[in-house]
Amino acid sequence: MTALFLPAMAALVSALLALAVASAVAADANRAHLAAMGSLGICGLGVILSTGFLLTGGQADGLTIGVGLPGMPLHLVLDGLSGAFLVLLMLAGVAASAAALDDHGAYRATAPFFPAFIAGMALTLLAGDGFALLLGFEVMSIASFALVLTDHRTPEVRSAALLYIGVATVGAVCLVAALGLLSFGGDFSFAVIRAHPPEGWRATAIMVLTLIGAGSKAGLVPLHVWLPPAHAAAPGHVSALMSGAMTKIALYVLIRLMFDLCGPGQPIWWGAPLVILGAVGAVLGGLRANMEADIKTVLASSTVEHIGLIAVGLGVALAARSADLTGLAALAFGGALLHAMAHALFKSLLFLAAGATQHAAGTRRLDRLGGLIARMPKTTVMVLIGAAGLSALPPTGGFAGEWSLMQAVIAAPRIGGLGWQILMCVAAAMMALAAALAASAAVRLIGVAWLGRPRSPRAAGATDPGRPMLAALAGLAGLSIAVGLFPGAVLGLLAPAIGFATGAGPGAHAGAFMIAAQTDQPGYAAPAIAVVLGLAGAAVFFAIRRWTVAGERRAPAWDCGFGAPPAWLPFGDPATQYGGASFAQPLRRALGTSLMAAREKVDMPDPGDLRPASLTVTLADPSAAYLFAPSGRLRDRLAEYADRMQLLTIRxxxxxxxxxxxxxxIAIAGLQHL
Amino acid sequence: MGHLAYDAAHLFGGAVLALSFVLLYQRRLTAVINAYALQALVLAIAAAWQGWAQGAPHLFLTAAITLGVKAIAIPLGMHSFVRRLGMNRAVESALGVFPSMALGVGLVALSIMVVLPVTAQSHMLTREDLALALSVVLMGMLMMISRRTALTQVIGFMSMENGLILAAVSVEGMPLVVELSVAVLVLLAFAVFGVFFFRIRDQFDSLHLDHLDRVDGGPR
Structure with missing residues (x-):
């Protein structure tokens, strides 16, 4: 029975690829429908298979297929780690495919890339050698690049896609080099590499290259710059897959290389880069999510934040495993996986909802939206559930994940010496700050886009999306609630992965109803918290009902922000409402000026001048300003030199x-005489 | 291989290298051609000596080709070019004597430092001859970049090729195919360059390559 899972998963990958080909040759009219419907069915089977694999113990299984380079057959491996990420991928795939069914004729051109994208991610997870891993990873990159370009007539989309493929290329080059350094005697299969883990400078080089290669795709600082624009530019179902699944696939590659293939014998400080980059990314992403003016960019920035939190957990797990603290490693790794799972669900949900909103209201800009709660009530319920997860409110999955991660970080100072302890204290503070920033970003998102009054006629005419999209949203919302209520059960499901990476099961501290940092200590009992919160909510509700004044009275909205109504707009101008930029201002002035180079420019016309006054706010991501811009200038200068070389004389x-x-x-002579 | 064989082979290799130095600073075109012919002659003798010392009869064929083509036919052709182009008395400023000698000595030192350690397991004579051959190749290239007319550049190119032949004959067991193909290649290159000279000459009334730079849109 267990031996059947891997061949079945391989068959699903080939079916996805066949589907991509079939939809490429299909007639124009039903191409998108075919791709979405087929992916839905295949991913549904994939959910069942991968969950079944994990439930039956997740015994590693290998398979060799004679496809690939001459003399290099592809090795496929299904083990606990890949099984856990397959569940996540297939769940996100089902939801995204269902949402893609709610097509408005916009997805036709790039429809064949959708199944290919999922197939690439699945192949990356099933890879049992370096070549298969790279093949899957690159199929994933290229297919997602094409999908980002779906709306290619917009210049911003094109520039976002170009930035994305540029960073993806740099990442691929680094991954190729990392796998080349890992290979043992020209053999790329993971089983051989695992038996001969790298040491010394080779191991360090592999770590750095992996951090760049996989980290750039995951959205780790400082190579996260591509992520907000690309995720915002893609259609809703694609950004859901990119944010929900693709970033996790990149983390999987990072885990596979740094936890599995480099072996447990690496030094403790290996965890530090992950912790530092993760903590910085969490704060930067959270801060940026509070300032962006586009709902999908807000969500994408929050992805950078959550990936940062997960990376902190992975760094702690790596260091704890090197220090032989397997219990702590399992706690941190379990927290990271749990948060990855929760994030995949609620972020896919939010991106799908953002796509539906964009279609319904014709815009993604916060200053054009508003009042959607009355016009898209069903979507709003789902968005609230997703936003609760994003801001890590109990009893959601986001809270369970961040709680575990926080427990791990609080327990982590005992791993190393003073330097490590200080790092952990700073990381804990930054994680707390990031969580607060995420909550504030969620409040801003809901408050501006869903509450208040519509700021544009299109927003006033928005309606709930079609049935497939609603089904996808409802399914994701339901799963989010389930993960939030029973995090222990999810950890139990993920046990094979945790055991595979850390050598310890989540065991005693993950019961069905409670998760705890240590076996004999009280922990977080999500159902009980939910019951208490529910009772408290009910009590408040009945108290209001009991003591409230009977009847209702209509009055002008809170006046602050609403200008005196002009004659032609008796109810005030909705554009003068408290908006996204207004919400962002306190944080922008407190943190943004130093961290994000936020500048405000007020243009006040002289008295008598009829020009409108204007306030321009500019933001610059530090990584864009200090890493991407200089490397762009360097590239231009090198190109200039190369150009000059073409015009040299013969001599x-x-x-x-x-x-x-x-x-x-001279180099040869020098090496000889060394 | 006895002492005499070793010393004589060394002597001929060294003579080829010394003639490379001569080529490097000669200013008169006819003298350059004569120096090249002399280098090819010494190379032919070196090949014949190696053929006798190694007991490899095919090296005599190499020697005959070198003698016939490179020591006699090509120099005669060159002289006729010079006559037909009316450049009998042409003087060309190369690098000065001192800089070209200094650079040449530097290149010889570099090739010894590269070749001797790399070929530590090989036969002693092979190693030193390879070092000499590499020096000849490098100095041929130096001549190509330090000279200004096409004719002397071609001689630099062929002197470089002399270094390759020297390397080929001094390694035992090198098949004749290599030398033959190199010789044919040089002959072809010589024919092409001949056509090329006259074209350049027709166009610009000179063999100076600076004229070429101007038409290809070189740096302004």
Whole structure:
């Protein structure tokens, strides 16, 4: 029975690829429908298979298929770790496919890339050698690049996609180098690499390359710059998959290389880069989520924040495992996986809802939305559930994940010396700050876009999306609630992955109704909290009903922000409401000026001048300003030099070759005499 | 291989290298051609000596080709070019004597430092001859970039090729195919360059390559 899971999953991957081909040759009219319907069915089977695999113990299984480079058959492996991420991927895939069924004729051009995208991610998870891993990873990159370009007539979409593929290429180059360094005697299969883990400078180089290669795709600071624009530019169901699943696949590659293939013998400080990058990313992403003016960019920035939190957990797990504290490693790793699972669900939900909102209201800009709660009531309920997870409110999955991560970080100072302890204290403070920033971003998102009054006629005419999209949203919301109420059960499901990576089961501290940091200590009992919160809510509700004044009275809205109504707008101008930029201002002035180089420019016309006054706010991500812009300038300068070389005279060209030859010879001579 | 064989092979290799130095600073075109012919002659003798010392008869064929083509036919052709182009008395400023000698000595030192450690397991004679051959190749390239007319550049190119032949004959067991193909290649290159000279000459009334730079849109 267990031996059947891997061949079945491999068959699903081939079916997805066949579906991509079939939808590419299908007639224009039913192409998108075919791709979405097929992916829905295949991903549904995938959910059942991967869950079944984890429930039956997750015994590792291998398979070799004679496809690939000559003399290099593809190795496929299904073990606990890949099983856990497959569940996550397939769940997000089902939801995204269902949402893609709610097509408005916009997805037709890039429809074949949708199943190919899922197939690439699944192949990455099933890879049993370096070549298969890279193949899957690159199929995923290219397919998602094409999907981002769905609305290619918009210049912003094109520039976002170009930035994305540029960063993806840099990441791929680093991953190729990392896998090349990992290979043992020209053998790329994971089983061989695992038996000969790298050491010394080779291991360090592999770690750095993996952090760049996989981290850039996951959205780890400082290579996260591409993520907000690309996730915002893609259609809703694609951004849901990219944010919900693709970032996790990148984390899977990071885990596979750094936890599994590099072996447990690495030094403790290996966890530090992950912790530092994760904590910085969490704060930066959370801060940016409070300032962006586009609902999908807000969500994407929050993805950067959550990936940062997960990376902190992975760093702690890596360090704890090196220090032989397997219990702590399992706690941190379990927290990271749990949060990854919760994030995949609620972030997919929110991105799907954002896509539906964009279609219904014709815009993603906060300053054009508003009052959606009355016009899209069903969507609003789902969005509230997702936003509760995003802001880590109990009893959601987001809270369970962040609680576990926080417990791990609080327990982590005993791993190392003073430096590590200080790092952990700072990381804990930054995680807390990030969680608060996320909550504030969620309040801003809901408060501006869903409450208040519509700021544009299109927003006033928004309606709930079609049935498939609502079904996808409802399914994700239901799963989010389930993960939130029974995090222990989810940890139990993920036990094979945790055991595989850390060598310890979540065991005693993950019961069905409670998770705890240590076996004999009280922990977090989600159902009980939910019951208490529910009772408290009911009590408040009945108290209000009991003591409230009977009847209702209509009055003008809170006046602050609403200008005196002009003659032609008797109820005030909705554009003067408290908006996204107004919500962001306190944080922008407190933190944004130093961290995000936020600048405000007030243009006040002189008295008598008829020009409107204006306030311009500019933001710059530090990574864009200090890493991407200088490297762009460097590239331009190098291109200029290369250009100059094309115009050299014959003698100079010969001289360049001669000097190059001399340099090589001198290098050889120097190496010989060392 | 006895002492005499070793010393004589060394002597001929060294003579080829010394003629490379001569090529490097010669200013008169006819003298450059003569120096090249002399280098090819010494190379032919070196090949014949190696053929006798190694007991490899095919090296005599190499020597005959080198003698016939590179020591006699090509220099005669070159002289006729020079006559037909009316450049009998042409003087060309290369690098000065001192800089070209200093650079040449540097290149020889570099090739010894590269070759000797790399070939530590090989036969002693092979190693030193390889070092000499590499020096000849490098100095041929140096000549190509330090000279200004197409004719002397071609001689630099062929002197470089002399270094390759020297390397080929001094390694035992190298099949004749290599030398033959290199020789044919050089002959073809010589024919092409000949056509090229006259085209350049027709166009610009000179063999100076600076004229070429101007038409290809070189740096302004």
């Amino acid at each position: 100079s060209t010969l001289a360049v070759m001669f000097i190059a030859l001399l340099v090589f010879l």
